[in-house]
Amino acid sequence: MDSFLHRYRNLLVLLALLLAQIIGLAVQVHRTESGRNTLDPEDMSGVRLIRLWADAVVAPPEQLSHAAKLGAKGLWQNYLDLRSIRAQNQQLQKTIDRLRLEQASLLEDAKQGERLQALVDFQQKYIYKTLAAQAIGSSGSDSSRVFYIDKGSAEGLDRDMAVLTADGIVGKVREVFPHSAQVLAINDETSGAGVILETTRIRGILRGNASGRLQIVGILKDDRIKPGEKVLTAGGDLIFPRGLPVGVVEKVVPDPDRDSFIDVIVTPAAHLDRLDEVLVITSTEPRFSAEQQQDMATSETLKGAEADAIKQQQKASQIMAERLPGLTDPNAPAANPAAPGQTAQPGQTPSAPAEAPVPKLLPARHPDRFTPGATPSTGEETPAPAGLENKPDKPTQHPSGQPGRNPKP
Amino acid sequence: MSALSADYRHDLGIHHYPVLIYAMTPLAALVLQALLPRFLHGYAWFDLPLVVTVYFALVRRDPIQGMLMGGSLGIFEDALTHHAIGVNGIAKTVAGFLAGSVGVRIDVENHTIRLMLTFLLSLLCSAIYVFIYRILLGLELEWSWLAELMKAVGNSAIAAVLFPLLDRTQIKE
Numbered sequence: 362m363d364s365f366l367h368r369y370r371n372l373l374v375l376l377a378l379l380l381a382q383i384i385g386l387a388v389q390v391h392r393t394e395s396g397r398n399t400l401d402p403e404d405m406s407g408v409r410l411i412r413l414w415a416d417a418v419v420a421p422p423e424q425l426s427h428a429a430k431l432g433a434k435g436l437w438q439n440y441l442d443l444r445s446i447r448a449q450n451q452q453l454q455k456t457i458d459r460l461r462l463e464q465a466s467l468l469e470d471a472k473q474g475e476r477l478q479a480l481v482d483f484q485q486k487y488i489y490k491t492l493a494a495q496a497i498g499s500s501g502s503d504s505s506r507v508f509y510i511d512k513g514s515a516e517g518l519d520r521d522m523a524v525l526t527a528d529g530i531v532g533k534v535r536e537v538f539p540h541s542a543q544v545l546a547i548n549d550e551t552s553g554a555g556v557i558l559e560t561t562r563i564r565g566i567l568r569g570n571a572s573g574r575l576q577i578v579g580i581l582k583d584d585r586i587k588p589g590e591k592v593l594t595a596g597g598d599l600i601f602p603r604g605l606p607v608g609v610v611e612k613v614v615p616d617p618d619r620d621s622f623i624d625v626i627v628t629p630a631a632h633l634d635r636l637d638e639v640l641v642i643t644s645t646e647p648r649f650s651a652e653q654q655q656d657m658a659t660s661e662t663l664k665g666a667e668a669d670a671i672k673q674q675q676k677a678s679q680i681m682a683e684r685l686p687g688l689t690d691p692n693a694p695a696a697n698p699a700a701p702g703q704t705a706q707p708g709q710t711p712s713a714p715a716e717a718p719v720p721k722l723l724p725a726r727h728p729d730r731f732t733p734g735a736t737p738s739t740g741e742e743t744p745a746p747a748g749l750e751n752k753p754d755k756p757t758q759h760p761s762g763q764p765g766r767n768p769k770p
Numbered sequence: 771m772s773a774l775s776a777d778y779r780h781d782l783g784i785h786h787y788p789v790l791i792y793a794m795t796p797l798a799a800l801v802l803q804a805l806l807p808r809f810l811h812g813y814a815w816f817d818l819p820l821v822v823t824v825y826f827a828l829v830r831r832d833p834i835q836g837m838l839m840g841g842s843l844g845i846f847e848d849a850l851t852h853h854a855i856g857v858n859g860i861a862k863t864v865a866g867f868l869a870g871s872v873g874v875r876i877d878v879e880n881h882t883i884r885l886m887l888t889f890l891l892s893l894l895c896s897a898i899y900v901f902i903y904r905i906l907l908g909l910e911l912e913w914s915w916l917a918e919l920m921k922a923v924g925n926s927a928i929a930a931v932l933f934p935l936l937d938r939t940q941i942k943e
Contacts, residue, residue, distance in 0.1 A: 371833040371867065378841050378863045382856035383906070389854045390907050398908035400854055408855050415800075415849030422801040 473637065480638050483527035489602060490644040492516060494524075496636045497541065506549035506573060507532075510639060513540040521600055523642040529606040529630030530554065530594060531639055542641075547607075548573045548633055555595035556607050558625075561585045564595050567607060567627065575608060577625040578616070586613050592627050602645060606630045785829040786941040795936065796822050796839060800846050815917070815924035819843035820895055823862050824869045824888050825933055828878045829940070833870030840866030854907065861898040865891045881933065888929040892922035 366373065389408060390398050404412060477493075484491050494510035512518055514537045522534040524544045532552060536543040545552050548569035556567040556577060563586065565577035577592065590610045596603025608627040616622035799818035807814035823843055827836025840862030847862075848855040869891060876883055896918035903911045 371837075371871065374834050375837055375863065375867045378837055379860055382841065382845070382859045382863065386854050386856040386860075386902070386907060389856070390909070400909065408849075411845060411855055412849040415846045418797065418846065419801055419804050419850060422797070423805055426801070426805055 476638055479527045480640060484640055489642050490646065491640040492518065492643050494518075494542075494639050494641055496639060506546040506552075506569065506633075507535060507543050508546065508636060510542050510544055510641070511540070512641065513538045513542050515539050517643050518542050518641055519643075523601045523605075524639050525601075525605060525642070526631045526636070526639055528632065529608060530601055531631050531633065531636060533600050534641065544639070546633055548575050548629065553598070554601055554607070555597040556592050556627075557595040558586065558610070559591040559593055561590065564597075565625065567592070573633075575627040575629050577627060578622075580623050580625060582615075582621055582623050586610060586623070586625060588612055592625075602642065784831055785937075787936075787939055788941065791936070791939050792826075795826075796843055800843065800850075803847065804850055815920040816928050817892065817895070817921060817925055818928065819847055819858075820862055820865060820892060821888060821925050821929050821932060823866045824891055825884075825929070825936055827866045827869035828873040828884060828887070829936075831870060831873040831878070833867045836866030836870035836873075837863045838866070840864075853903075854909070857899055857902045857907075858895075860902055861895040864898055865895050868894070881930065884933055885926045885929055889922045889926040892925040893918065896921065 385407075388405065389400055391401060392398055480493060484493065492512055494512040494516075496508050497511045498509040500507045510524070518534055518537050520534055520537055524531045524533060530547055532544045532546040532549075534542050535545040546569070547554055547567060550569050550571060552568055554567045555564065557564045561583065563580060563583060565580045567575060567577050570576055580586070588610050592607040592610060594601040594603055594605040594607055608629040611626045611628045614624050614626060616624050796819065799822040803816075803818045806816075820840075820843075823836060823840035826839055827833065830836070841859045844857075844859035844862035845855055847858040869887065872887060876887075878884065896913075900911065900913055900918075903909050
């Protein structure tokens with residue numbers, strides 16, 4: 362028996378397992394009234410217990426797997442988001458940097474535009490011919506207050522041309538190169554400009570001192586000079602035109618070298634330490650606007666017409682004087698040959714009465730007692746001897762001022 | 771001929787594995803069999819508990835151990851469904867018995883033989899399943915031989931990868 366069991370042990374176990382499971386299946390299936398087999402809709406307690414065990418075995422790993430999947434998905438999603446956010450952050454940072462640069466550039470452009478607009482306005486109002494230039498460099502030394510502009514001889518610049526801004530004068534062109542020029546600022550010690558105080562009309566010489574400040578030297582003590590008074594160019598230095606703003610009086614200090622003299626410290630009107638755009642006066646010949654030129658042409662035209670009218674009037678007067686019996690001797694030499702029309706004529710008012718020639722009375726053909734000059738004055742009246750006559754070479758004038766006729770000899 | 775006898779082979783090579791492998795491999799097969807079909811959406815052409823049953827029945831050269839493992843895994847598989855419990859248990863019990871019985875008679879180190887055996891036992895399990903469900907129990911079941919064939923191929927493919935991996939975990943004596 363033992364050998365049988367041992368020999369067929371495997372088969373016996375197989376049969377036992379199959380039989381047990383078949384029985385288990387049999388209890389789960391029941392026959393319906395229609396003769397068909399079907400599973401119970403509700404599990405038996407044993408089947409339910411087995412399902413519960415299976416679920417207890419499989420569910421935790423499944424939950425763990427699901428949680429791990431969610432975690433990995435979330436981690437991956439977060440990683441992707443983080444990467445995208447990082448990339449987006451970098452992109453935004455780049456955008457911010459770029460916008461900042463653009464903003465700074467636009468701000469600078471706007472400021473430059475304002476300055477240029479003011480300069481253009483000034484240039485349009487200014488009567489002299491000017492050339493706009495850009496300050497491009499400096500000397501790099503405090504002892505040499507010069508700077509360089511981007512216009513040179515090729516653009517028409519020359520030495521000693523005045524350089525200014527809309528605020529005031531800046532300096533003068535010291536050296537000219539083909540496409541650049543060196544400008545000596547007015548606050549340099551070697552510079553000089555004739556200036557005048559606006560209110561007191563006191564003149565002086567403007568120059569810079571060692572510290573780069575502007576001062577007017579060579580002025581006698583004058584209590585009328587007060588801080589705040591405007592300083593203008595005097596126009597006597599042949600560089601700066603007259604009337605350009607230079608600055609305002611900051612304070613008055615005594616001249617250390619001369620007792621009776623003072624130095625006037627001036628705050629420059631132009632920002633000499635922040636120069637960007639300047640104007641160079643290229644010609645001191647007046648530059649008029651179109652309206653001004655039209656006005657001048659109109660004025661010239663009117664002047665010409667007036668002169669023609671005057672000429673024609675003079676001509677007509679002359680003709681009339683020739684035709685009418687005149688008070689003047691046509692053969693007599695004219696007192697002012699250049700102005701024959703100024704001869705006194707009836708109905709014409711001489712333009713220069715003080716210089717009008719005294720008309721010479723013609724001698725009367727038949728002098729009588731009414732002839733001007735024939736009757737002597739009361740004091741001088743003496744019986745004239747027979748045969749005596751008035752001298753024709755001494756013409757007299759009627760007391761009323763009316764011209765008369767001299768008796769003819 | 772003596773070299774091919776069962777006793778000779780049985781005595782020659784019974785593979786031993788760590789307890790963790792014995793415990794975790796069937797459990798992992800059950801969990802993955804329940805988990806993976808969710809992601810493969812109808813393309814889950816494999817039966818991992820059957821593959822594990824065949825492997826351990828072969829390498830252990832013990833039909834009883836194969837039957838117990840196959841029956842247990844089959845019952846657990848059935849328990850995870852709404853079908854009758856025991857159909858897969860019977861099928862895998864038979865598969866474990868056959869694999870364990872064949873293991874004592876063939877060279878279990880040969881991969882081709884193991885894959886062919888897995889393929890055949892997969893088809894046999896499917897046949898037993900259908901037989902029990904439709905004939906023995908008289909229940910309605912829609913099935914396709916092509917699907918069962920694909921499942922057998924899938925089991926063989928998995929076995930081709932899984933068996934060498936499990937071989938590496940055996941304890942060398």
